Amino acid sequence: MITRRTAAAVALSAATVVSGMTFGAGTANAAEPLPSSGTDYRISSHAGGALQWDGLNSGSNVVVRDWNESSAQQVWSVKDEGNGAWSVKVPGTNNAVDRDRGKNTVGAWNYIGADNQKWWLENTSMGNGRAWLLHSVSDGNLCLARGADLNAKVASCDAGDPAQSWNLDRATGTTPPSAGRPTIDLDYSQAPDLRQWLEQQKQTVADYYPTISNLITKGAFAAPTYFKIIFDPTLKLNPAYTTVRNDGVKEIHVNIDYTRSNKGDTGFLVHEAVHVAVWGNPTSRPGWLGEGLADWVRDYNFQPGTGAQHFGSDISYDSGYQATARFIDHVSKTYRKPDLAHLLNTTNYDDRIWVQLTGKSAQQLWNEMPK
Numbered sequence: 558m559i560t561r562r563t564a565a566a567v568a569l570s571a572a573t574v575v576s577g578m579t580f581g582a583g584t585a586n587a588a589e590p591l592p593s594s595g596t597d598y599r600i601s602s603h604a605g606g607a608l609q610w611d612g613l614n615s616g617s618n619v620v621v622r623d624w625n626e627s628s629a630q631q632v633w634s635v636k637d638e639g640n641g642a643w644s645v646k647v648p649g650t651n652n653a654v655d656r657d658r659g660k661n662t663v664g665a666w667n668y669i670g671a672d673n674q675k676w677w678l679e680n681t682s683m684g685n686g687r688a689w690l691l692h693s694v695s696d697g698n699l700c701l702a703r704g705a706d707l708n709a710k711v712a713s714c715d716a717g718d719p720a721q722s723w724n725l726d727r728a729t730g731t732t733p734p735s736a737g738r739p740t741i742d743l744d745y746s747q748a749p750d751l752r753q754w755l756e757q758q759k760q761t762v763a764d765y766y767p768t769i770s771n772l773i774t775k776g777a778f779a780a781p782t783y784f785k786i787i788f789d790p791t792l793k794l795n796p797a798y799t800t801v802r803n804d805g806v807k808e809i810h811v812n813i814d815y816t817r818s819n820k821g822d823t824g825f826l827v828h829e830a831v832h833v834a835v836w837g838n839p840t841s842r843p844g845w846l847g848e849g850l851a852d853w854v855r856d857y858n859f860q861p862g863t864g865a866q867h868f869g870s871d872i873s874y875d876s877g878y879q880a881t882a883r884f885i886d887h888v889s890k891t892y893r894k895p896d897l898a899h900l901l902n903t904t905n906y907d908d909r910i911w912v913q914l915t916g917k918s919a920q921q922l923w924n925e926m927p928k
């Protein structure tokens with residue numbers, strides 16, 4: 558159930574309204590300025606509680622729950638999408654508060670800029686001008702509302718209805734941060750002559766790790782901040798692979814023979830560091846996509862311009878590695894989806910995503926890609 562915030566809780570975060578009572582100091586009857594676009598907010602209901610997302614996947618529920626200052630699930634990224642229309646997204650994802658046109662329910666769905674995913678903000682007199690109605694752009698007579706069942710929905714707009722009146726308060730410090738510089742331990746006992754090489758690679762990988770996080774997780778989930786790189790004499794086939802020990806420590810195992818004959822290669826360790834960074838990812842994707850994302854980070858970001866350009870007729874978008882990396886690069890640039898890799902990495906994979914984003918299937922997109 559929804560508990561009302563106590564006066565003590567209100568004192569900690571000034572100017573929040575609960576159950577129609579007003580606490581805004583010195584702002585009586587002054588209209589509140591529009592939110593700062595691209596900033597994180599908490600959205601609380603005048604009927605009690607706060608708007609909360611249920612998950613990181615497209616289609617997740619949007620509900621109202623007890624205000625919880627420390628809950629990342631009550632933080633929303635609010636953005637001006639132009640012409641007075643705003644999106645309200647789950648931070649670190651592309652999922653926006655979305656009105657189902659048929660059922661008038663509300664969920665967090667992959668944002669494609671549709672009118673039923675945008676809202677215009679009306680500042681009302683309720684709560685000394687602190688309250689907002691969120692009108693659906695696809696039907697301005699419908700406003701975001703706290704349902705009696707505590708699911709978000711839309712209802713016929715009524716500026717006097719506390720269940721439709723929302724406060725927007727800047728959220729501070731609760732969004733999971735992008736990963737910082739990790740701690741990396743080394744084990745070169747099986748190839749001590751390569752110690753200096755490995756020490757150098759460690760610095761490069763550690764320096765680049767926050768960028769990896771920014772490219773594909775953006776704090777949507779916590780990236781591991783500790784892992785090991787180990788020379789593994791039993792590894793003969795691949796240059797390296799990533800695994801996790803029973804105690805949870807992630808390890809990158811490195812092929813000693815490969816290293817001796819490829820001392821100029823750091824990219825293969827960056828590829829593995831991508832696997833480490835996404836280890837806690839609560840969403841799922843096929844193996845080819847995971848390998849494609851790791852190569853996309855390497856070939857189009859860490860060492861841009863090194864991606865493979867030519868592929869045989871037996872290779873396709875789901876062949877993984879460099880083919881999938883080139884495919885991701887092609888779609889993100891051609892269709893201006895700079896967040897594509899991030900999106901692919903923070904939602905459960907569904908083939909329909911390509912049509913949703915571009916109007917074309919993956920196969921059509923692969924066919925049109927120059928190669």
Ligand SMILES: [Zn+2]
Binds near residue numbers: 848
């Ligand atoms: Zn890999």
